[in-house]
Amino acid sequence: MPKHTTEDRFGHLRTSIEIKPGERISICRCGASKEWPFCDGVHKTLPNNVGPAVVTVVPNGEGEETNKRTDA
Numbered sequence: 001m002p003k004h005t006t007e008d009r010f011g012h013l014r015t016s017i018e019i020k021p022g023e024r025i026s027i028c029r030c031g032a033s034k035e036w037p038f039c040d041g042v043h044k045t046l047p048n049n050v051g052p053a054v055v056t057v058v059p060n061g062e063g064e065e066t067n068k069r070t071d072a
């Protein structure tokens with residue numbers, strides 16, 4: 001699991017996540033994950049359609065931009 005830290009920034013919590021090129025992470029957007037800030041899949045049990053933000057670091061900045069919807 002990637003290294004992450006959370007700090008107070010002017011009264012708001014800010015989480016920084018260190019990820020390596022080629023690594024892919026899923027960030028929880030539903031707020032219910034026990035592995036927060038990472039998605040643990042519990043969103044699938046909730047009565048809404050909120051899923052994770054999936055982040056991939058493309059090596060050397062290469063790759064294609066995508067805006068497609070995928071199920072997680």
Ligand code: FES
Nearest residue numbers: 028029030039043
């Ligand atoms: S557990 Fe929160 S988005 Fe997956």
